[in-house]
Amino acid sequence: MSRNEKSHLVIIGGAEDKSGECEILKRFFSLAGGRKADICVISTASTNPETGAQYRDIFTDFGAANVSLLAIQSREEANQPHYRSSFAEKTGIFLTGGDQLRITGILGGSVLGQAMQESYRQGAVVAGTSAGASAMSTTMLVGGVDEATPSKEIIRMAPGLGLLSDVVVDQHFAQRGRIGRLLAAIAHNPYIQGVGIDEDTAIVISGGSVCEVIGTGTVAILDGRQSRHSNVSESSPRQPLALTDVKLHILCKGYRYDLQKRLVSIPQVKEDI
Template sequence: MKQLSFILFCTLSFLFSCNQPQQNEEIQNEIINTAKGQLFIIGGGKRPPILVNKIIELANLKRGGYGIILPMSSSEPDSAIYYSKLQFTEAGITNITGMNIKKGELPTRAQIDSLSNASLIYISGGDQNKFMDIIAGTDIRKAIKTAYTNGSVIAGTSAGAAVMSEVIITGDERNYPDYDNTLRSIEGNNIITAEGLGLLTTAIVDQHFIKRARYNRLFSVCIEYPQLMGLGIDESTAIIVKGDSAEVIGLSQVIRVINKDNELHKNNHLLGAKNLQVSVLLPGDKFSLVN
């Protein structure tokens, strides 16, 4: 009887151990981003043909799809539409138009429907705070999310890249009223953040990154928001987000910062973290957006 009990115990232990890794694997492979669409997040600067052509390909603009340019980040929206559209026109794409919504103006039902069903929504550069302020209280954010969920490409450059995140870097500092392009220190309660479009929930984006040496800014935000991956995208460079993974494309690099131990140390006003993982990613590199 004792021998039979021992054999039964061993058998059950073996079966349990076989099932356990599968359960862990399911937890590890849990999908966070279920959208069918893709994000095309450009770090600003010039947009070389490799970026424009890839957007056209992903959005199926040569096979019946259409694109809409949202220029509300720009102080000169008509010019933003013109120059953004020009690059697509030069590539043979004419089924793309601009949609400029002014502050306090509610988009029509037809405009919201057009956004929701667009193959491409392209957000221009400028000021991310201006863009988010203009669309506040409208259905534009919802329409962009609907398009992305259903399979559209949502592209943006510079400010249009910054708004992709759930938490966005506004560019302003609490402790220093004079604007600084790179951020002069790594200190707590200084960087001002705001709510973005929420298309990218596991990372926060910074743009013009290597060109403007914005390391202090990204380090600061990754320490204060340890659950978020920091992505510093350089000019003429982009990441293509599909599901929970991304790929670098373009002419330069992407800096990825992960706060491995979710650390946040403070010494008076200074911030510290002893295990930040910094990666320099090249065009063609693919990476997970889930820490």
């Protein structure tokens, strides 16, 4: 999708700090305009009413000018015509965790879903944590087996919200041993970059391309473009995967990665004099 160069995505690996420094949530709040922010929390991923209320209260406590909560549970609700206009003023949209298939199944192509995309195009920051992170990309991981030998069988993919192209995101990455499923995803099309985000860690994407790592963990980037060989087309679903020459970067806070140029930027260190 075309996008405003000022647009930002904040893609969070789940379990972000909500009671201490709140580095990640405060970055979202700040990008949304800080005290002038008009934030909408969308908790469609979850059936637990507490999930969205928690974020509403956090952003209200931060001092946002306006915070609304949409706990939409059906396509009927998501298709109410008033969403076409009511989203125009939003400066920040926050997608909670839960099940990414609820996000796309309920919001995908709906009036609300389209309004959300239009807000992003107009410069609103869109954040998602856990399931909300996975749902951001054009193709998303719906689910998969943790701590598994990589094979085609261990993952399922589906069309996502389409806010981010050429990327498949996985979350709770180190904590749930998910490199196997992310490798299986990129084996299907090594042009796609795999982005595995640890808990309490996020990437802030500016202009759809440059990712800055924030938070306390690491982000794994898997770039299969130079892969010389895989057995994905001829292997049976349960057969273990073979995939060679994948480039892997592990990045922590302060590092940047350009998804278009596929290049890491290293933070500048102040030299001791």
